[in-house]
Amino acid sequence: MRQLLSLSRAARLVGVARGALQQKIHSGELPSFDGMLSADDLLRLYPAVELESDIGFERVEKIREEAFGMRLRERMLPSQAILSQRLFEQSRELADLRAHLQRYHAMVVELRERLRDEEAQGAGAVRESAGKLGELLDRALEAVLGQSEAPNALALMDDMLRVMSAHVVVHPSRHEFFVDGADTILDAALRSGLALNYGCSNGNCGLCKARVVSGQVQKVRQQDYVLSEAEKRQGYTLLCSHTAVGDLVIEALESVEAGDIPPQQIVAQVKAMQALGDDLMLLRLQTPRANRLRFLAGQNLTLTVGEASAQLPIASCPCDDRNLDFHVVRNAEDSFAQRVFGSLKAGHAIILFGPWGDFVLRADSPRSILFLACDTGFAPIKSLIEHAMALELSERLHLYWLATRPAGHYLANLCRSWADALDNFRYAPIAAEHADATELVRRIGAEHADLNAFDIYLAGPEAFIRTATMALREQGFPETQLIAAIL
Known part of the structure; x- marks a missing residue:
């Protein structure tokens, strides 16, 4: 079979x-x-x-x-209760299969006996037909019962995979993901790049409520939110406090546009600060476990510390909604940047407000993607690329990074690691002395015969965006396929 x-x-x-x-x-x-x-x-x-x-x-x-800026951690096994239930379900399926095989075997044996009766008692053509059918059945049974070929290795691995993880399908989008280890359904969905609706992720608000269409779930975290009796009868559950026992189909809301996510105000802490160059700092913030940030890749946040504030693009993937990265440029006229390069330390509090902006990934587009970044325009582009990787988009991804100052490709090793690991990703670093925005557009036009087969994402200073947009317009590129963010 x-x-x-x-x-x-x-x-x-x-x-x-x-x-x-x-x-x-x-x-x-x-x-x-x-x-x-x-x-x-x-x-x-x-x-x-x-x-x-x-x-x-x-x-x-x-x-x-x-x-994704995630801590490398050991993958935990599912709990004993979940493992027991998954093994029980597989045992029940095996028992059902054995029962079916026994019934089929009994049916075949009975059929063979009737053919023998017809062969012995029938006359003429009936006896001859019964004899031929009996011989055919004997040969088929001999082939099935006598075969000794090894079982399909992928089938065996699939059985093991079903014990270690659960496959989830989301309706109506038909998006799919796996729940591994001790993850909740919500955590697994976010890690896979899906933007399911949620709020506190701690069992209090009920925003991650979804309906189970088929399959079983089990509570793995406490929740204060109480479902109504009608919701329970309809199969609703909280994704942040339950895991999947086995393969699962759910109905859940997903955020697909920037307007789907309301502004949030969260007090985060400085987790780490790392110099990416003489005048550039990686600022990593961590939100409370019970108050994570919902955002789409490529969006901005308003950061405030004391009297200083700035609106910066998030440089990390929504699949890790607690650890947020920002690339801060030293600027004597920017009070927030002065705090980052001055008195700000790990453990200090920063108020986050947002997210803002519609520079987001069009994940359902069938076209391949060209990312054009200039200087720290790489920050929101990085978020988009990591999100595309989490979604495992099959389309080609090309990154062209224009640097206008020395050491401007400050995360070049990361980009090269993507290109080495992923068959559908290409990286091209470009120095400003070799090309400006106009030359960059001419280059991509020469390297890609049909630019209309791409969506193009531009991010960088206003002059870069304006010049690149004008050059693309002159080449007849559709503006509906151009998404830009001015930093």
Whole structure:
């Protein structure tokens, strides 16, 4: 019997991104059956894959976690209760399968006996037909019962994966993700780049309420919010306090536009400060566990410390909503920057207000993406790229980073690590002495024959945005596919 796997599960089993499998489906290399993939076809396409330990995949995952500003942590196993329930469900499925096989076997045996009766008692053509059918059935049974081929390795790994993690599908978007270890459903969704609706993430507000369409959930954290009896009967649960027992289908709200997320005011603490150059500082803030920041990749925040404030783009991914990165430029006329380069220390409090701006990723666009950053315009671009990586977008991602000052490519090693780890990512650092915004647009036009096949994201100083936009307009690039952020 053909074993069919979902795209997300298949990608996990062979250790590649979903986008890589989607490209092979589109090229005709990999057949699909109503969106499902055959385990046999996967093994044919990836015959040398190490199912037990895929070092390349682990390397990509490590780079992703470092890129997202997340602490590398040991993956925890599911709790004993969850493991027990998942094993029980698999045992029940196995028992059902055995019962079906026994009934099929009894049916085949009865059919063979009736054919023998017809062969012995029938006459003429009936006896001959019964004899031929009996021989056909005997050969088929001999082939099935006598085969000794090894079980499909991917099928075995799929069974193990179902014990260690749960696959979740979100309606109506059809987005998918996995719940690993001791994660709640909400934590797992955010880590996968999805923008599910939530508030406190601590079981108090009820904003992460979702309806379970199929599957089982189990509470793993306490919650103060009380669901009504009607909501309980309809299958609603809080995603921040429950995990998935097994494969799950839920109905949940997702934020797709900047206007979907209301402004929030949060008091965060300075977690770390790291010089990225003589005049550039990485400022990392951490929000309270019970009051995380909801935002979309590419948006800005207003930061206030004392009397000094500034509006800065977030340079990290929404998949880590507690640890927020900002790139602060030294500026004698900016009181906030003076505090960052002066008296601000780890542990100090900073008030956050926002998010603001509509420089956000169009994740549902079928087009590939060109990112054009100038100087610290890389900060919001970094957030967008990390979000695209979390979503495992299959489209090509190209980053062109123009630096107008020495050492302006201050995170070049990070960009090169992305290019090394991801097949669909390209990085091109450009120094200002070799090209300005106009020359940069001419270059991408020469390197990409059909610019209309891309969405273009621009981020940087106003002069850069204005010049690049004008150059793109002269090339006939559709303005509806251009998204820009002025820093």
